[in-house]
Amino acid sequence: MIVLDLFHYWTFIALLMMGFYTVIAKNNLVKRLLGLSLFQSAVFLLFIGIAKVEGGTTPIFTNLVDTQVFSNPLPQVLILTAIVVGISTSALGLAIILRIKEAYGTIEEDEIQSEEEEA
Amino acid sequence: MLSHLPILQIVVPMLMAPFVLLIQPARLAWALTLATSTLAFAIAINLIPLAAGDSAMIYPIGGWDAPYGIELKVDSLSVLFLLIISGASTFVLLAGYQSLGSEIHEAKLNWFFGAWLLALAGLLGIVVSADAFNIFVFMEIASLASYILIAGGPNRQALPAVFKYLIMGTIGATFYLIGVGLIYIMTGTLNISDIATKLPSVVDQTPILVAAGFISIGLALKAAIFPMHAWLPNTYSFAPNMVTAFLAACSTKIAIYVLLRIDFALFQSNLTGHLLQFKVFLIPLACMAILAGAYMAMRDSLAKKIFAWSSVGQVGYIILGAALVSHSGLTAALLHSFSHALAKGTMFIGIGLLALQAKSGELSSFAGLGRRHPLAAIAITIAGLSLVGIPGTAGFLSKWLLIQAILELPTGAVALLVVVLLSSLMSVVYLARFLETLFFPPAPAEGKVTLPLGATAILLAIAFASIYFGLAPTLPMELATQAADNLLGYGA
Amino acid sequence: MFELIVQILSWVLLITGSAFVVIGGIGALRMPDLYTRMHAASVTDSLAPILIIGGLLLQAGFTLFSVKLIAILLFLLLSGPTASNALASAALLSGYRAQHSEEDKT
Amino acid sequence: MIFVVVAAAIAVTMALALARAILGPSHYDRILAVNMFGTKTVLLLAVMAFMMGRPDFLDLALAYALINFIGILAVLEFFRDKAPKVERPKDV
Amino acid sequence: MTEIFSVFLLILLVITAGAAIRTTNLFVAVMLMGIFSLLIAINFFLLDAADVALTEAAVGAGISTVLFLGALAFMNEQEREQAPKRLAGLISVSITALIIAYATFDKPAFGDPNAPAHQDLAPWFLETTQSAVDIPNVITAILGSFRGYDTLGEVFVVLTAAIGVLFLLDTPSAGNMLKRDEGLRHYLIPRMVGRLLIPFILLFGLYIQFHGEYGPGGGFQAGALVAASMILYALLEGQDRALEVLPQRVLTFLMAFGALLFGGVGVIGILNGANFLDYSVLSSDPVAGQQIGIILIEAGVGFTVTGVLLSIFHAFVARGRTQ
Amino acid sequence: MPPLPDAQPRPEPTLAMNFERTPTLARTVSLSLLLAATWLVWSGLYKPLLLALGAFSCAITIMLIRRMRFFDEETYPLHFSWRLVRFWLWLGKEIWSSSIEVARVVLHPNLPISPRTITIESPSRHNFDQVMLGNSITLTPGTLTLDVYDGKLKVHTLTDEGAKALLSGEMASKVTTLRRSS
Known part of the structure; x- marks a missing residue:
């Protein structure tokens, strides 16, 4: 469990950093949106990690296994909601990018800016 | 039925949104939206007596008591913000039909009004929720809906601006979520009062401290507190005029509301040294925001952008008051939220009405319009005076309270005082520039438009509300004082 | 006794399936061009699922789970070649030529 | 513990498919890799359902199989016209 | 034993994410994000979150990839290289x-x-689900009843997204299309196999919808699967045909109706003297009332999500055809 | 759709030779029964409520399928006969032997491949036969259907053995007999 603990934890941090970096440093709007969903995924991973109980099983009652230890259902419920929120944001962001592409002919942020200054 | 008012406050606008989508003639959709918004305003008014004093209305949803279920909580602090939000929405809708119709394609107005109602429901939902995760959900409804409203106008520059807002808003919300996650790891609960009771027994404070940091930064992004304000000027300037009026009146303030509520309920009393950190972190940011906002407002030449920058500065005032962490400071901050909402709302509605005639958003297009439309210009002037803080207006009262709160400080009062006075002078400059353009040049000869009469009347009415609440401030004052009591009383 | 035989049979199926999965994976990496890679991938998409799910079927015995396993297998066997075919024809139509290709007609 | 062996084999193949997805070189190679990755996911989930003693989660594997197929067809539909016309991959 | 797999899959996850942000080709990045979704979903599954894994699969690997590809089809897929x-x-x-x-x-x-x-709340949920709601899936019980208000919010978030996309990109209607969309009609094999599979995908989606109380699944996942089957139809037979089967006004009605159904169930609680979203009053037996309430609101979620995802898909595809 | 590169714009494949058209009603009934059976074995819970919901789901599915007009035009590819089972067994054997062959090639250090593209004629123009043949070819490792059009199948083969086996036409003739007795 200790190994997994460390790994899980560092994966979360690594993903968070990669996503955040992409959002901040990239110029391409689609790429930034992808970075944003990476960033959110990292948080999902953190929450699902919180929910895990050693020796537990999925919190759906069953007679298939004899354990009565269940993982924590609450963070899983929160993440179900958060995933839906994430896809909604992505969809709306993509629609805005499409409109930007039509209005400016590019999806690179600096080109949009320079065109704005010329206009 | 009275006991259901907290949930009706949210559910009424929320469930009307799908109906509005299905209604075709734009005028009918507008009327339904207006009716719903008025109803929400009425509910908020009815909540005033119920939540007065230090009692709070608790509403467990689904009959499941907190911390297991989600509960709603209405106290004087929330009522103040409920009034601001529902009032702003109602008056902007009342005055804004022509302006919205001129900027948004008529066939799409029903979608637009659906988004409007969802933004309203989302903002109201944040205010009454007592559950940290639930706040996140409603924050996202409100944010997504406001992105739609902002992107709705004919101005193509709104699109990159709103995309930037979307990115920053989502980062803010995700930061908030990380903070909530850290708190959940350490306490195992999500209800704010339940967290507050469990926090003192948490041995290791580091994660809580960092959670406080993430939540504060996340919300600061949404509230456009100074170095994180980059999204605000462009979104406000390029959004449809009435959307600017609505959002400028309430959206950033809601993020400040959540920040105050969570910070005072959870961290002030439970984290050692947090008081100091809060002050050291926020007071300099607030000062920089005040000065930078006023400075940029002096330099800009787009009419709406001037006042968008002014919003950055005004958010600074609110934060400064809150960061003093004293009773008078908090009262001043809350009262300033109210008076600023009133003044900024009036200002942007006024600009929006004049923009029916102006060719572009440039300051020069407004030249002489004050002579042609004196009533609207008078309203704008009153709102401007309230923004500057001329005695007799609501803005004066809140600024005066703020100065008093500053004077209570043991050290550093002079520096803060200088900042406040300097920025007031600067705001006189940018306001004067705008009013000068409105009144002094001759009115353009061509393209005379008569402003809609009803809208002008509404505009004047809310402008005079600024004066009324400056002279008879009992209602907002009581709510703000009580709310400050409640906030400071969490730890006691 | 019978159970032991079933177990051993299931083990044999699963192990063989695993072997083919890995071989297909290696092939997809080693092969020189798209079409030949698809041949290798096809091993993991046809024989390997049959063997592995067959092995799981023996483990599951006569239960409703075995019905679901069969459904999964049928689905994979129908959709796998269909996706490959769609991919191949799209590649072909966009002008992606096979290496060493010689057209012979019959 | 036979399932562990099977799952390990599938996981290794997933890594190989991932390598193919990263190496490319053409878009079609990547689509092939994604498809391969998807079917391996279905198998892995089926095996893991048994490994964890919860065969009631075979629904998941079934759902993945459906979604994967649709995803691949979507790729082809949207990228039919855009894909580079002639591309000679390097020998690997 | 599962730990070793977790570690291995987490390593793959990081590699995939790294490759996705390093590549300058957006198409490649989207493909890699699809793989990323699959991987993170397996990780969720290994961490005992079957419901979340199902959602991530349906959303991340399915719908989100399709949407990104649909949008990329009108853009330059090559990112310009620079690093300021x-x-x-x-x-x-x-x-x-x-x-x-x-x-x-x-x-x-x-x-x-x-x-x-894991103290206090989690045990309470596990226990109360058995006594007060009596369904095996604790997650559905929390999602539907204990924290049903969050789920109501979630439904309105997706509704808002759909409003936004339709508002920004115009509502698709057969009248304003310039090009005929024939989908993959020329591909005999996908078309025939699709015909065979679509009924079963639809049925499976509905199965997931109604078995949310017993196993992983529920309204959201079901909505995504049903939408996916219609998307498959649109891909195979062309958008025009798909819009004939379920026209946009039907989809708009579906999403509004689902949200209203959810809210309406909550309002029934108020009308019967209980609190909002209290399902106990729906039947004389409170436990049965809870179960009925959960089925109804899950149906509402399913309607809305189907309508929303399909509308968004159609809006994206139609945008390219009206230009 | 823009014209296909590399190929003339071609009319979509229609079913000129779809001689045995089962009436729509019969197809609806047979699909309904199949769906109902599928629901029952998937669900495994036989409470009245779930059975009712199952019936409802089948009805919705059938309704949508009919709106999709899958029944009243072209073939609906739903056939079953015992010959099909026999064919699958034969196909399984083919898959096994060719998998061994491909595995040998993959693991051979020199990678002894001799890829070719061949064209074979489908003995039947019936869509079902063509699809069945095409997919069976793809399912067999070492052979890959690239394109099906106008009764001709373009096939890519990895090794000479695979090409020879296909050209012998055994699979094609087996596929064509499938439909006869159904």
């Missing part, structure tokens, strides 16, 4: 990471049953 803001990005990212690492280094160990997160 690299330093600022690296600094702020490193600070954030350091802070988090510092904060959580001594957090309660992973999987520790005595961690504060």
